Amino acid sequence: xxxxxxxxxxxxxxxxxxxxxxxxxxxxxxxxxxxxxxxxxxxxxxxxxxxxxxxxxxxxxxxxxxxxxxxxxxxxxxxxxxxxxxxxxxxxxxxxxxxxxxxxxxxxxxxxxxxxx
Numbered sequence: 308x309x310x311x312x313x314x315x316x317x318x319x320x321x322x323x324x325x326x327x328x329x330x331x332x333x334x335x336x337x338x339x340x341x342x343x344x345x346x347x348x349x350x351x352x353x354x355x356x357x358x359x360x361x362x363x364x365x366x367x368x369x370x371x372x373x374x375x376x377x378x379x380x381x382x383x384x385x386x387x388x389x390x391x392x393x394x395x396x397x398x399x400x401x402x403x404x405x406x407x408x409x410x411x412x413x414x415x416x417x418x419x420x421x422x423x424x
Contacts, residue, residue: 308335311343317416319351320344321387326358333365337372350382353415357388367402374406383407385415 312323322340344352354370356362370386377384386408389397397403409415 308332308339311339313344316412319353319412319415320349321353321355321412324354324356324359326360328359328366330363330365333363333369336369337376340373341376345376345380345382350377350380351419352377352382353385353387353412355387355412356390356393359393360390362389362393362396367397367400370406371402383419385409387411387415 309325311325314321314323322344328336340352352373359366370384374384384406386397386406387410389408394403394408397406397408407415407418409418
């Protein structure tokens, strides 16, 4: 898997999800993210899905595994800029309760700073 384009903002690693990931890339994503980010102590990850028109089912599995791994070490994982068709699938299979989906990085940061209700 090629290196992922990233930026850092307000303690979050923002990972740009490329539009052309194939099935093998999605399967390698978990290990790649562990090596490149989590093992380096970066535990607040945001996947920017702006370039992906429709997330394949294998992406949901990769994000679910990463979300579980991140929660174990008190980190966070969010998805942003998710297409409406992919949002509907996430909602239908209730993954949006496990993996927060936000409209933008600003919403992620704002939600993190907001006191619990």
